[in-house]
Amino acid sequence: MGEDGLLERLAPWLGGEDLVVGPGDDGAVWQPPLGSAVVTTTDSLVEGVHFTTPLDGNAAIDLGWRLLAVSLSDLAAMGAEAGPAFISLALPEAWPVAWVESLYQGLAECAAQFGAPVAGGNVSASATAVLSSTCLGVVAPGRAMVRPGAREGWQLGITGAVGAAAAVLTAGRAGGEVRTEWLRSSRPIPRLEAGLALARAGVGVAIDISDGVFRDAARLLAVASCSGLVIDGGVLPVADGVRERWPREWADVAAGGEDYELLFAAPTGVMTGALAALRATGLEPALIGVFDRGPGLRLIADGGEAPPPVSGHEHFRG
Amino acid sequence: MGEDGLLERLAPWLGGEDLVVGPGDDGAVWQPPLGSAVVTTTDSLVEGVHFTTPLDGNAAIDLGWRLLAVSLSDLAAMGAEAGPAFISLALPEAWPVAWVESLYQGLAECAAQFGAPVAGGNVSASATAVLSSTCLGVVAPGRAMVRPGAREGWQLGITGAVGAAAAVLTAGRAGGEVRTEWLRSSRPIPRLEAGLALARAGVGVAIDISDGVFRDAARLLAVASCSGLVIDGGVLPVADGVRERWPREWADVAAGGEDYELLFAAPTGVMTGALAALRATGLEPALIGVFDRGPGLRLIADGGEAPPPVSGHEHFRG
Numbered sequence: 001m002g003e004d005g006l007l008e009r010l011a012p013w014l015g016g017e018d019l020v021v022g023p024g025d026d027g028a029v030w031q032p033p034l035g036s037a038v039v040t041t042t043d044s045l046v047e048g049v050h051f052t053t054p055l056d057g058n059a060a061i062d063l064g065w066r067l068l069a070v071s072l073s074d075l076a077a078m079g080a081e082a083g084p085a086f087i088s089l090a091l092p093e094a095w096p097v098a099w100v101e102s103l104y105q106g107l108a109e110c111a112a113q114f115g116a117p118v119a120g121g122n123v124s125a126s127a128t129a130v131l132s133s134t135c136l137g138v139v140a141p142g143r144a145m146v147r148p149g150a151r152e153g154w155q156l157g158i159t160g161a162v163g164a165a166a167a168v169l170t171a172g173r174a175g176g177e178v179r180t181e182w183l184r185s186s187r188p189i190p191r192l193e194a195g196l197a198l199a200r201a202g203v204g205v206a207i208d209i210s211d212g213v214f215r216d217a218a219r220l221l222a223v224a225s226c227s228g229l230v231i232d233g234g235v236l237p238v239a240d241g242v243r244e245r246w247p248r249e250w251a252d253v254a255a256g257g258e259d260y261e262l263l264f265a266a267p268t269g270v271m272t273g274a275l276a277a278l279r280a281t282g283l284e285p286a287l288i289g290v291f292d293r294g295p296g297l298r299l300i301a302d303g304g305e306a307p308p309p310v311s312g313h314e315h316f317r318g
Numbered sequence: 319m320g321e322d323g324l325l326e327r328l329a330p331w332l333g334g335e336d337l338v339v340g341p342g343d344d345g346a347v348w349q350p351p352l353g354s355a356v357v358t359t360t361d362s363l364v365e366g367v368h369f370t371t372p373l374d375g376n377a378a379i380d381l382g383w384r385l386l387a388v389s390l391s392d393l394a395a396m397g398a399e400a401g402p403a404f405i406s407l408a409l410p411e412a413w414p415v416a417w418v419e420s421l422y423q424g425l426a427e428c429a430a431q432f433g434a435p436v437a438g439g440n441v442s443a444s445a446t447a448v449l450s451s452t453c454l455g456v457v458a459p460g461r462a463m464v465r466p467g468a469r470e471g472w473q474l475g476i477t478g479a480v481g482a483a484a485a486v487l488t489a490g491r492a493g494g495e496v497r498t499e500w501l502r503s504s505r506p507i508p509r510l511e512a513g514l515a516l517a518r519a520g521v522g523v524a525i526d527i528s529d530g531v532f533r534d535a536a537r538l539l540a541v542a543s544c545s546g547l548v549i550d551g552g553v554l555p556v557a558d559g560v561r562e563r564w565p566r567e568w569a570d571v572a573a574g575g576e577d578y579e580l581l582f583a584a585p586t587g588v589m590t591g592a593l594a595a596l597r598a599t600g601l602e603p604a605l606i607g608v609f610d611r612g613p614g615l616r617l618i619a620d621g622g623e624a625p626p627p628v629s630g631h632e633h634f635r636g
Contacts, residue, residue: 004537020355020459020460020462021357021396021462021464024465025396025464025465026359026392026393026395026396026465026524026525026526027357027358027359027392027393027395027396027398027455028357028358029355029356029357029396029457029462030355030356030357030358031355031356031459032350032356034352034353035352037338037347037348037349038347038348038349038350038356038454039339039345039346039347039348040345040346040348040402040404040437040438040452040454041344041345041346042404042406042438042439042440042452043440044406044408044440044442044450045442046408046442046443046444047444047445048444048445049442049443049444050442074344074345075344075345077344077345078339078343078344078345078347080345084358086358086360086452088360088362088406088450088452090362090364090408090446090448090450119358120358120360121360122360122361122362122450124362124363124364124367124368124448125364125367126364126365126366126367126446126448127365127366127445127446128408128444128445128446128448130408130442130444130446130448132362132406132408132440132450134358134360134404134406134452136356136358136454137345139347141338141349142338144338144339144347146339146343147342147343147344206344207344208344219322
């Protein structure tokens, strides 16, 4: 049907009423609110790495949702409000058009829920399917949350429970029962409202948990102004049933990644207001750790203190 | 070395002095000039489609240049000034790190020349290498050039000669001599200065020539308010030596694509000033056609008028 033809078929799923120039031109033109700073995030999902070639449309819809949600989760970690999103598809020539339409249905559903219209993108041929999303957002000048800057005595908070996505995988590999509530992880919820609430409450340090709670906590520690961070495994919120099912390995499951909750750090005074603001949005946040003199990142669990498992996802490890 | 390790190795090639939050966080934060509109463009280069797996660093440097230049060319077509750029890499795990560093050297050289700092991005594992660039830029509100809107009687202009990239390929396939001046096409020059000059001169309709002059002219015609466009093959600027080498097939070579000149349309009065503004930037623009009642797109060549060849690049043609 040709590249132009494919883009035409996808047009109904594209947004852009708020854009000065919408999809279908050399670029999109967007007018951010006067004086705001622009936040840009980008993420990719790759065939054979993040998804297997799926045969059914439902899987493609969920994948479309996820493709946008993972970039929006990065916006949330910056405390940004969502703006337009751009989707870049590299697809084998014989890839079913119906699958791409399902993907765009999922993108559009996520876009509608979080106010991030898909405003354009690009389609290329490729031997391997690679799906990329780039999201723009806005923050008030000086209000973006960043990774660096946590100090000794600051507390570490989390917006919700981790481990649901990893529990699905772990149970699946063992041939065990998969609990229904874990499955919501196939449509991860970017914590945009929470990110905004945190930034407004004066929180300045945050990261989203894509690669595992301990791995991403270590990233905050690596650019903190102190050398230690201790996480209390007893209060870390873990998906329902995970501690019971895996009494020894629960921390490995919790470290599995793809949670898309936010980790955030602030001094005690700021933290009290931040937690209240999060509860007002319906979340159940928790304080799970304290920055200290170290050494390094430790997990308190089973009556002892030790480096946590970092089984979360990382590419190019070899 | 790990994903974080790879990103660390690439850090010297990243820009971002002008950014509020630069590379290495969940997103980048950029403060556009007060009141300006934000333009976003995105493009991809795919292993096996746009490039073959290269063995030497020079090819990777040129590829990096090209990866950024193709997105900047889209910005140029909108009449935008360049802002930060974001690079998304999907690469096989065993891909040589030195190659990626060369790619980033080329990106950085192009970024420095055109004021588009590489401000971040993403790295994923993939069986096929897919390189994507997303560029942000700014236009004054209401000043963006777009594809739709050409009217009967408007003239079609071009910023320079086409066919150099296709001549290299065509000569290569035939085992013939490749002229040195054609080779500059391995480092395409995005016409950002020209785009700005056109927008300031009041030109409202433009497109960049990535897929071939006739194919991209047809795209302007498809969204024009009239039904015809006639291009004079006698005045179309074609790369030096192409007409002589291929006296019969020169139009096929000219249609080959990857020229990255701009096509633009305007009424006669606006066009005079626009051409003068382009000449002031050192270019040799030409008026090559007129929008009319049609039917369709025609090329005047060899004393006749006929639909032009559209051999330019398109994916998903099957």
